[in-house]
Amino acid sequence: MSFPDTKLTVRSPADLVAAVPYLLGFRPADGSIVVIASNHRRIVFAARADLPPSTPAGELADLAASLVPVVRRQQSITDVMLVGYGTADHIDPALPAVGEAFTASGIPVRTLLRVTDTRILNLTCDNPDCCPPDGMPFDPTASLVAVQATAAGLVALPDRAAVAARFAPVTGAARDSMRRATTAAAARLKVVTGAGAAVLDQVGAHAVRDALRRHKAGEHLTDDEVACLTLLLKRTSVRDLAVDFTQPRDQHVTFWADITRRADEALVPAPATLLALTAWRCGDGALAAMAADRALQVDPAYQLADLLRQALQAGLPPSAFEQTTGQTRSNSSTQ
Template sequence: MLIGMTTPASHSSPRLLRRSGPFTRALGCSEASPAYSAPPTVRVDEPGDLIAAIPALLGFTPERSLVLAMLCPGGHRGAEVIEAVMRFDLDSLVEPGALEQFTDCVVSICVREQAVGVLAVQVDDRAGPSLAITRLRVALLDALAGQGVPIRGAWTVGSISAGARYRDLFDPGAGGVVPDPSSSLVAVSQVLDGRPIRQSRADLIALLAPDELRRAGVQRLLCGAARSYHRDVAAARRIGRDAEQQRQMLEWILWQIADVESGEPRTNADLARIAVLVRDQPIRDVMYGIALGEHAEAAELLWTQLARATVDRDRAEAASLLGYSAYVRGDGPFAGIALGLAVEADGDHTMSVLLETSLQAGLRPDRLHKLGECGHQLATDLGIDLGPITR
């Protein structure tokens, strides 16, 4: 998403564009904007327009949050670009020890990406700035100034909603009214691009909430599904048809992914079998390859159903596949939630830990394409064409 913006001259704020950027996640409570590919330019001319665009930039409407936009050189006709939009929970930021970690995180990203400035929006419905939040802003200003990265503009607003009033934190007498976020050019562009904008972060978490009834049903079938898998693998190995057996298992999962697009939920028996099959590392690795192709959205639907219906390592496996897919398509908030749940389900799940660490470190999605490309190659080696890489 490219955004052009003009801000009040009193702050010498540059016109800016927003383009693809890395994810950032720190303190377990921050998310980055979802856009990664660079669609056509959308121009924003007022701070209120920028504030109204935040739900579209993050994929949900933040509450009690600090949102930072990192400015970097390289825009069209000398304009600067936003390389990342980061959200932090305000309450988490004022916990003991969090302040230094937060400033270190922001500064390290600004230095690595050669940022030339930061824009800040505080979203807080509580009356008046608290001493802790004021201290946070001062610490951030000092830390960034020490690296030669100024805060080009900072505003506070009670909520990001039509008609909400925002104030300029550098000039308390200045401010304005937030236009309708759902009507912003950025929101329209995101929706047309197929990216949903959710009402809150809780809506994202709810997408992966355990389905206890299905969990019980799947758990009852897992042992039988595992026995069938091991029996089939052993039989194929005895007659030297290992590769053919693996190809058949992959073809079955691919059919499940294609069929889930019909809107019909998978049966408990299907989910139990899928859970067992993705325990097989080569099969699981091929599933990462699907995240780069045309069936990625359907696969995410399947991984969501599987994550909600399983526990422990099986839930971690499904949530990791889902998190990776969200990561490479640029949905930082959902990727962070999925990967966080994966690590919570199984702290020893290596892939989940690696992906979550990459997300926290702000690693660009394209740096993770190698994982999906390897999945494509494994499928090819088994005689299966996953289609072109489209991401």
């Protein structure tokens, strides 16, 4: 079984478990269920959800009802594999229940795996020779898949908190400096505002292009430059130009994560949404969802972030989102 867009190969349950953190971008915590969808043994999609604490039938049915449509929206799915993380009493009843929902929808379930501490139990195999009742020992650091994934440039952060830390707000003296820089930049931009919308858009376009160019060259923007950029991004037209200028590259993810970290709190929605969209285009759904949530935390009515979050929850590909939101972005004048 192969990864999308890589030459890594999964040959065993241990390989599959080793692959999960690289598919998600972080290591799932206990209480997680991961759905891995494949097309004729090629992995094409992975999604993670939290299991209800006590796994009652009704809540499991609700969970399955949310997961199945997400997977069905992916193209050319031939089967799925489910991996649950936690204790036997929590995971063992949940995996078959969710698996039955996929089977009932017409999607075969090939494997049910439980990961408890450093052991893997295959719930779909009753052969004690290859699947002992107490599970198989598992060391993710010794997996060939982990070595190959790292060599291929794939990253698996320790947990979701480590993902969120990539764009967490700066604090202390750095935050105070950005506050002062934003106040000063707002005063300077008042002069440009009087020249009209077209001039502001030109200034914004130049600021975005120049910032991305300098980041590529390894330069670090000053607080004054970040402040000016984030103020300009308040304009929908400038933000949409930034969407067009930004490419699905890791360096652009890093750039927008830095701008989101340093932006004044009120100015976070635009760069956080740009981070979310760029991460999604790069295949990092976890970072995309968290960044969109960060934008909506500051401004619950921020339309582009809300649309992006809905698309992520529905399992839509970035191409479909861009097609359906192009008109919305071009007509928007309030975000």
